[in-house]
Amino acid sequence: MWPDGKIMYKPAGGEAKEFTEKSTEVIEEVRRILVKRYPQTYAELKKMYERSRANHTFYNYIIIERFIRCNFASHDGLADDIDGDKFNFEEVSCPLRGRCRHEGVVCMPKAPKIVPELSPEQNRICQMYVEGMDIAEIARNTYKSESTVNNQIAAAAKTLGCKRHELAKYFLS
Numbered sequence: 045m046w047p048d049g050k051i052m053y054k055p056a057g058g059e060a061k062e063f064t065e066k067s068t069e070v071i072e073e074v075r076r077i078l079v080k081r082y083p084q085t086y087a088e089l090k091k092m093y094e095r096s097r098a099n100h101t102f103y104n105y106i107i108i109e110r111f112i113r114c115n116f117a118s119h120d121g122l123a124d125d126i127d128g129d130k131f132n133f134e135e136v137s138c139p140l141r142g143r144c145r146h147e148g149v150v151c152m153p154k155a156p157k158i159v160p161e162l163s164p165e166q167n168r169i170c171q172m173y174v175e176g177m178d179i180a181e182i183a184r185n186t187y188k189s190e191s192t193v194n195n196q197i198a199a200a201a202k203t204l205g206c207k208r209h210e211l212a213k214y215f216l217s
Contacts, residue, residue, distance in 0.1 A: 051112055063112065065105040074108045077129055080160060085111070085153040088146065114138070114151040157215045159204065166200040173197055174212040 051063035053070055063070060078086040089107040096103045115133045116125045125132050133152055138144065144151060158167050172182045179197075183190045201208050 051109065063109065065101055067105075068101075071104050071108045073126065074111065075104060077126070077131065078108075078111065081129065081131075081158075082153050083158075085150055088149050092146075092150075111150065114146070115153075159200075159214045161203050162200050166196050166203075169193060169196045170200050170211050171215050173208075174215045 052060050053063050053067065054060045055069070061067070075086070078089075086107075089110060092110070093103060093106050096106060114136060115131065116136065125134070135141075135152065138151065141147070148154065157171055159170070162170065169182055169186060172185065173179075177185070179190050179193050182188075182193045186193065188196075197208055197211070201211060204211070204214060206213075
């Protein structure tokens, strides 16, 4: 953002541009990452702007505009804020910091350790596994048999094309 409140971005190899409703490539790229990596954030933003849903273009724009204003610093033109499928968040000066009900969800969200190729249950079990729980402990916590837990971990590793001990790279930052 610039001192006049405009959001600027710079496409690869291009000139800096103002972020507007017509910045469809940026809107779609940020939206795609939000849906994939921050589903709770995206869901909350959709709820916040539900009244604008009838105008699809404006609806998508204000969702992404709010997300950018809450998470990316001034004067940098979004240059390093989007890195592939990851966001590089920066704390933004906000008069509601520490009191906003959206902090930690919309502002500075924490990405859940979700691997989209896996089922929600496989994600949950694998998260426990890579955080150091043994099979018996996971079975007790999930009310499953040890055999079922073993099978779900093995199926997750097979789906991801890795060995069990390599699952950590998908769940730990």
